[in-house]
Amino acid sequence: MSLLSLRDLSVTRGGRKTLDHATLDIAPGEFVGLIGPNGAGKSTLLRAALGLIEAEGESNLAKLTPAARAKAAAWLPQAREIAWPIPVADLVALAQDGDTEAPQVKAALKRMDMAGFATRPATSLSGGEQARVLIARALAQDTPLLMADEPVAGLDPAHQIGSMQTFAELAAEGHGVIASLHDLGLAARHCTRLIVISHGRIVADGTPREVLTEELLAEVFAIRCHLTETADGVIVQPLEQIR
């Protein structure tokens, strides 16, 4: 069973293919890290998969009505600012028809370490706290698939790790998760699978151990890295930019 199924999905913008024949499937149990440099096409892939931008090719989600899609996948976009002074619990409860007592709402606030902020106006939170509330809202939607664009950007190390652990737990519980990520160390440590995108094309797809090689990191990211195999998986230490 595929929670996300893309076949030759392509996007053309400004006369250029910003996504070039992306084909992939995501099954329950997978936590997929979508990695690649700035402008590689990560957001484009996620947005095209959801049918939010015009694309050629096929996506199982883009075919659905907006209501059916909201049941199939939760979407956490890159933009994080909250403009509305709604209490935190009410904001998260939007994912459950406004029911602040719904177990999914309470569990999501707890998972994102935001239960103590439930009555605070969301606009009064710090940038990282706002980001955690928006992750909580996506979690509270309780969908088979979670799609997130740079979900841990702007979070402190503890909450970055906590969020990645939450996504890994969701996957272990049978959900699917795909998240674009810039932190290769977090991606290597927590994801079950990495998809590497470069110039709009998927150039590698496999376990972190399979994908993260010195050659690939040099070629795609233009960085020299030290890779260490440990019992916890592969550790990535970026050392310098290759010019």
Ligand SMILES: Nc1ncnc2c1ncn2[C@@H]1O[C@H](COP(=O)(O)OP(=O)(O)OP(=O)(O)O)[C@@H](O)[C@H]1O
């Ligand atoms: N409306 C547009 N017209 C022309 N090019 C566009 C347009 N929107 C996006 N692009 C280009 O598409 C490419 C892919 O952008 P995308 O946002 O998917 O990258 P990304 O991998 O998510 O990058 P980042 O890590 O910087 O968020 C970029 O080169 C971007 O400049």
